[in-house]
Amino acid sequence: MLSVPSTLLRSSFIAAMCEFEELVGTADANGLSAADLSWPDRFETYVRRLAEGSLPWQRTHAGARVRCWWWVNDGEFIGRISLRPDLTPGVPHANHIGYAVRPSHRGRGHASAMLAAVLPEAFRLGIDPVILVCTETNTASRKVIGRNGGHLSVIVDGHCHYRIQR
Numbered sequence: 327m328l329s330v331p332s333t334l335l336r337s338s339f340i341a342a343m344c345e346f347e348e349l350v351g352t353a354d355a356n357g358l359s360a361a362d363l364s365w366p367d368r369f370e371t372y373v374r375r376l377a378e379g380s381l382p383w384q385r386t387h388a389g390a391r392v393r394c395w396w397w398v399n400d401g402e403f404i405g406r407i408s409l410r411p412d413l414t415p416g417v418p419h420a421n422h423i424g425y426a427v428r429p430s431h432r433g434r435g436h437a438s439a440m441l442a443a444v445l446p447e448a449f450r451l452g453i454d455p456v457i458l459v460c461t462e463t464n465t466a467s468r469k470v471i472g473r474n475g476g477h478l479s480v481i482v483d484g485h486c487h488y489r490i491q492r
Contacts, residue, residue: 327397328395328398330377330396332377333369333373335396335402336363338403339403342403342405343358343363346428347359379391387415393408394408395408397427397436397443399431405427405440407440409453410422418482419482421458422453423441423444425441427440438473459486460485461484468486474490475491476489477489
């Protein structure tokens, strides 16, 4: 289920960041490594700022706040999803929603469920259509978007641009 980022999930979140680091070489925590986050004060500051929307990347060009949630199952951090209310002009592959599922929990429907849970919030904010972009080779993301009503509008430079309408 969607959850506001919480310090209660510290060990699970850090374990997930270790998985990301092992898979792709970097963590998925605003440039902080799992080792950085192992310091309680750094983790608490990161979570507080993420929840309040005060990290630098959480402000759009127009000043809107990028909202972020964690996907939690049985008290364990599974993934994260963010909602960007507006698209940055001139960014060719800008999208409204970004998500990531920790590697050990992929292929279990979590990404599809996360996207389904956030779409009503996007529509409530007046985002319609919702634009999602993924690489042409990211078949998992393409399936997730399709399961949630996404329609492929164009492929540009190896990026698939989808639209989901209310």
